[in-house]
Amino acid sequence: MIKRLFSTLVCGLVLGITTVAAQAVITFKHTEHNFGKFKESKEQTFTFKFKNTGDKPLVIEQAVASCGCTIPTYTQAPIAPGKSGEIKVVYNGKGKSAGEFKKVITVRSNASNELVRLYIMGDMEAANP
Template sequence: MKRIFIVFAMLIACVSMTMAQEKQASIKFEKINYNFGKFSEKEPVQKCVFTFVNQGTAPLVINQAIASCGCTIPSFTKTPIKPGEKGEIKVTYNGRGTFPGHFKKTITVRSNGVTELTRLYIEGVMEEAK
């Protein structure tokens, strides 16, 4: 009877250890802030790229990238990113029709990673055209 109990306990321990090592994706951005600096109202469209790597053990999928304003448009890698590989989120800011001055916008990224939600920030100063 003791042997059956010991074998059963070892089986449970092995199963729980296997479940604890479940594969998961993990997103890691090189940077989460981008500053355009100063630019003229004559050239209101500015672009940047946020690069990330999947540091997990499962494929990473970006579910959505949503900007806090209609003047900011993110586009992202649609295919799953394998462990160790890189992906990118391209952001276009269009200041046409907005007032000159400082701006700061947020891009909310949702993924299947351990950290499901990440916020990226862009900012800059659009100077009045002279």
């Protein structure tokens, strides 16, 4: 009786540990992008590509930019293990101060690394009047 109870507990513990260990992992190819010099009148776009290197489906819960001039859109469907997704970022500096900038996009997901920050930067030149 005690031997059977002990075996049941050990099996339950091992199963619980492997269940906890199974998670999605979001792995980005790049977490920064520099647009370089560009004119204020031209929107800039970059797509951050990522892969689910974990063993459970990955779900992006949100991608939030640090200002309204930066708009992220992202893969909405769950990403299976080994598959890829993307976060497209559009920077519109029209009406903003010219010069160098750096913006952050905060990505939240169900991955073991649930919070990832992406950065875009550049040097925007004022449009000619």
